[in-house]
Amino acid sequence: MQTKIYTNYETLSAAVAQIMFDTIQQKPNAVICLASGHTPLLPCQLFVQKANDEHLHISETTFIGLDEWVAVPPENEGSCHYFLYNTIFNPLILQAGQIHVFNSMAEDLNAECETMDAVIEHNGGIDLMIVGIGMNGHIGFNEPGVAFNNLSHVIELDKTTIEVGQKYFPAATTLSRGITIGLQHLMNAKQVLLIANGEKKASIIKKTIEEEVSNQIPATIMQTHSNGMIMIDAAAASQLSKNYLYEV
Ligand code: F6R
Numbered sequence: 001m002q003t004k005i006y007t008n009y010e011t012l013s014a015a016v017a018q019i020m021f022d023t024i025q026q027k028p029n030a031v032i033c034l035a036s037g038h039t040p041l042l043p044c045q046l047f048v049q050k051a052n053d054e055h056l057h058i059s060e061t062t063f064i065g066l067d068e069w070v071a072v073p074p075e076n077e078g079s080c081h082y083f084l085y086n087t088i089f090n091p092l093i094l095q096a097g098q099i100h101v102f103n104s105m106a107e108d109l110n111a112e113c114e115t116m117d118a119v120i121e122h123n124g125g126i127d128l129m130i131v132g133i134g135m136n137g138h139i140g141f142n143e144p145g146v147a148f149n150n151l152s153h154v155i156e157l158d159k160t161t162i163e164v165g166q167k168y169f170p171a172a173t174t175l176s177r178g179i180t181i182g183l184q185h186l187m188n189a190k191q192v193l194l195i196a197n198g199e200k201k202a203s204i205i206k207k208t209i210e211e212e213v214s215n216q217i218p219a220t221i222m223q224t225h226s227n228g229m230i231m232i233d234a235a236a237a238s239q240l241s242k243n244y245l246y247e248v
């Protein structure tokens with residue numbers, strides 16, 4: 001794992017967008033797995049702009065949504081579906097067959113998980129995975145205590161996730177379970193970027209990078225990924241001990 005520190009959210013986002021662009025340019029049929037949330041907003045916007053401006057050949061690329069709130073419908077603006085379609089899938093004008101997201105309204109959520117695992121396998125695995133980090137160290141909805149060898153699964157959400165998750169919704173929303181790509185998929189992915197910005201992430205970023213690997217802080221699994229990169233801005237890096245500082 002490498003850690004890269006950028007001056008601010010804008011330079012961090014431009015670097016993430018460039019990696020997305022390069023990955024698809026080098027491998028047009030790449031499989032890209034994306035988180036939603038506040039952190040990936042600007043990286044996705046910059047990527048869309050660059051891909052459209054430079055006519056990136058994107059019709060063979062497969063996009064996978066990392067996770068979804070169970071029982072939150074896709075038209076709800078706090079859903080992961082809403083974010084991904086509005087920020088990236090619709091502006092890129094992708095074909096439906098290129099997009100795979102969990103249907104968290106489905107009656108059989110285990111079948112949703114099996115379908116997602118089969119899609120990933122059928123397409124030869126994930127080439128690039130871009131994830132955020134929760135205030136409790138979750139990745140996707142891999143909450144504290146999760147098994148590191150899980151594939152896609154349904155999980156009870158942690159109290160912190162339920163509280164912090166309200167920020168995405170216009171009105172108070174009942175959140176209880178999530179459906180998510182598992183950490184075994186993250187370990188199998190050819191490249192993983194964990195991105196974070198802002199001072200509010202500084203404490204969990206310090207734990208993620210400096211503490212022992214433990215499922216109590218799921219993001220510590222990044223330490224064991226041979227092609228994993230933690231990309232953060234200076235504010236999110238502000239609590240790191242000197243030994244862990246790598247400026248770019
Ligand atoms: C969302 C997701 C979550 C977020 C994390 C950080 O799809 O997978 O794990 O990445 O909670 O969210 P933000 O970026 O809003 O701080």
